[in-house]
Amino acid sequence: MMKPFPNRVPMANLPTRIEMLNRFSQELGVSVFIKRDDLTGMEFSGNKIRKLEYSVGEAVNMGADTLITCGGLQSNHCRATAAVAVKLGLRCCLVLRNGEPEPPADGNYFIDKILGADVRIIDAESYRSRRSEIMEEIAEEYNAAGHKAYIIPEGASNGIGTFGYLTCMQEIMEQEKLLGVTFDTIIDAVGSGGTFAGLCLANRLYGLNKRIAGVNVCDDAEFFQKRVSEIVEEAGRYLDEPVEIRPEEVEILDGYVGRGYALSQKEELDFIRDFARKEGVILDPVYTGKCLYGFTKEFEKGRFSDSKNILFIHTGGLFGLFPARDQFTF
Structure with a gap:
């Protein structure tokens, strides 16, 4: 079996x-x-929610109260993660890749903002070379404030x-x-x-x-x-x-x-x-x-x-x- x-x-x-x-x-x-x-x-x-059901299941089992993930400014995965976090009463931080630090709120990014996600905008080079490190640093920030963070990789892939x-x-x-x-x-x-x-x-x-x-x-x-x-x-x-x-x-x-x-x-x-x-x-x-x-x-x-x-x-x-x-x- x-x-x-x-x-x-x-x-x-x-x-x-x-x-x-x-x-x-x-x-x-x-x-x-x-x-x-x-x-x-x-x-x-x-499709992202199917993967998130398992990722978030693991996060909840570990006692996490904060989800951290990353993607492009119009990331479907990040928007879905923000929505799931609200549904489950969790905090959510999104590391989004974009060329300008304060892009106009539109599409998925607009919904991220409506859902109240903690959004951190980083440039393309930082995203390419340091996104995992940046998410670890944010996790430490949340943990130091008394929370327990769980990092979900790009796309929950x-x-x-x-x-x-x-x-x-x-x-x-x-x-x-x-x-x-x-x-x-x-x-x-x-x-x-x-x-x-x-x-x-x-x-x-x-x-x-x-x-x-x-x-x-x-x-x-x-x-x-x-x-x-x-x-x-x-x-x-x-x-x-x-x-x-x-x-x-x-x-x-x-x-x-x-x-x-x-x-x-x-x-x-x-x-x-x-x-x-x-x-x-x-x-x-x-x-x-x-x-x-x-x-x-x-x-x-x-x-x-x-x-x-x-x-x-x-x-x-x-x-x-x-x-x-x-x-x-x-």
Whole structure:
């Protein structure tokens, strides 16, 4: 019998539904479905809450009263962490990366402020080279004031967090039975690696033999192949027997970072607009827009010619759309 998963704090609205993308499927000539993880909640909508249920579960078990985490100014993960902290009566400190020390409150950052998070803005270089050290310093600050801080890494993308998408895969397996469909291919955006690592780990752990393909929205394929392998190894410490996924076994569809993380190109924004008008589903410019755009381009090249039933994970990000409003053309 498999060792029980770590404790979690149930917060998300689960299970999230799976829908057929009818017109998109007709265009591509293959069955494409969408798992609506953008509907896990309102304040904590998106994929991050699944991972946070496990991270925060560990924090609560350790007696923590303060959550500290980090991300970009429009981080979905940070916004979700702030909302979860309020729900559970915890304090929350967010270390956000931005070029200006006092950015305008918009999108996710606006919601962070409404929720009362302790926000610390740092520049890109400090974030790249010292974010872990900075969070440790903040933890010491809170601990010295009589609190107990728990640090959640970027995106909750670590061993404990990735269990959120192990349980998501269990959900998908049950929905396959109800729908009478087996998804041979799953597509996911890759930004910090935890969601994708959880899907890959579940695929291996349950012997599903699905094709799990990720579109990276920052860095490159080599970086995420290594990172996903590391996260899976870390998650294995919570299991009876560690599971190994070698970097070369991780499929990343590289080449769609575009101008960079959270920076958009016209063709990506046009794709988001056109997809919304086609399916009534709103993608975001940081993750899901780039992901489905990249998948579509790779599909057109014949990379998924053997796929019959494809499932796209909609990881949310709606609030991040609003700061990009002026970049769209209508």
